[in-house]
Amino acid sequence: MIGRHLLSIALVAAFAFAGCRVKYREDLDYSYDVQQTWPLEELNYGEIVQFESVFWEPDDSVSMRKKIVEDTIAGGRDVLEIGTGTGLLSILCLQNGASNVVATDINPAAVANAKYNAAVLVPDSVLDVRQVDPSTPDAYSVIGENERFDLIISNPPWEDGEVTKPADHAFYDPGFVLMDSLLDGLSKHLKPGGRCLLAYGHVPAIKRLQVEAEKRNLEFKILDERDLDSLETDFLPGMMVEIRPPLDATKVIQGKFVEPDGDIDAESLDADSPRDEPATGQ
Numbered sequence: 015m016i017g018r019h020l021l022s023i024a025l026v027a028a029f030a031f032a033g034c035r036v037k038y039r040e041d042l043d044y045s046y047d048v049q050q051t052w053p054l055e056e057l058n059y060g061e062i063v064q065f066e067s068v069f070w071e072p073d074d075s076v077s078m079r080k081k082i083v084e085d086t087i088a089g090g091r092d093v094l095e096i097g098t099g100t101g102l103l104s105i106l107c108l109q110n111g112a113s114n115v116v117a118t119d120i121n122p123a124a125v126a127n128a129k130y131n132a133a134v135l136v137p138d139s140v141l142d143v144r145q146v147d148p149s150t151p152d153a154y155s156v157i158g159e160n161e162r163f164d165l166i167i168s169n170p171p172w173e174d175g176e177v178t179k180p181a182d183h184a185f186y187d188p189g190f191v192l193m194d195s196l197l198d199g200l201s202k203h204l205k206p207g208g209r210c211l212l213a214y215g216h217v218p219a220i221k222r223l224q225v226e227a228e229k230r231n232l233e234f235k236i237l238d239e240r241d242l243d244s245l246e247t248d249f250l251p252g253m254m255v256e257i258r259p260p261l262d263a264t265k266v267i268q269g270k271f272v273e274p275d276g277d278i279d280a281e282s283l284d285a286d287s288p289r290d291e292p293a294t295g296q
Contacts, residue, residue, distance in 0.1 A: 101128025
């Protein structure tokens with residue numbers, strides 16, 4: 015482990031070496047120890063720095079990284095990453111054409127870690143990293159009421175368990191609050207035609223996710239050729255799962271989102287959208 019004082023010097027030196035305009039930024043936290051660094055072929059340049067107590071297993075998100083880089087699923091889109099950790103997936107989205115990226119995490123070290131990596135690896139872009147309060151751990155607690163995204167991604171914790179230290183948030187989802195709240199708010203925070211991609215390497219979690227998604231009338235699809243029932247309980251690489259609201263879950267009328275079977279006040283819509291202007295949609 016590098017001592018905190020030496021780490022601060024090391025991070026500032028790395029920041030300067032990366033070619034940024036300044037050697038030190040007041041908005042970055044240099045107080046965490048570095049656990050290790052990761053070279054990855056998907057990055058345009060540089061390495062991912064992993065701070066202490068921030069979990070990241072490179073094999074968890076192999077398929078998702080491939081989708082982001084090779085299939086450019088984030089290109090031109092607004093993206094939300096729930097539980098960003100080191101910030102890798104969000105950074106890849108920005109390096110591959112995302113319009114805007116919001117990243118959240120409940121671990122303060124992860125928030126600091128993602129901000130640092132973004133400053134070095136995407137210095138000309140803005141990664142909006144938001145700290146989740148442990149007292150309100152649901153998936154959208156720091157997302158605005160009207161914020162919507164084209165793509166929501168996450169490599170979430172897989173098991174129900176007790177959290178006793180910040181690092182535990184990467185492994186345990188007590189009472190599956192995160193999973194259930196993510197599903198509950200999906201139709202509200204995805205734009206029409208949007209998609210949610212989740213990475214799991216735990217068979218019981220994937221099976222629970224499927225059951226809970228279907229309860230909420232959400233479309234569930236495994237994007238992997240492997241047979242789930244033939245895998246060990248815990249396995250790597252992780253398996254990517256796609257969750258989508260049904261296509262008619264949200265309608266756009268004259269630029270307004272209208273829930274299915276909701277009452278439509280035509281006069282109200284007309285008042286905001288003059289008749290001589292075309293209706294707008296996403």
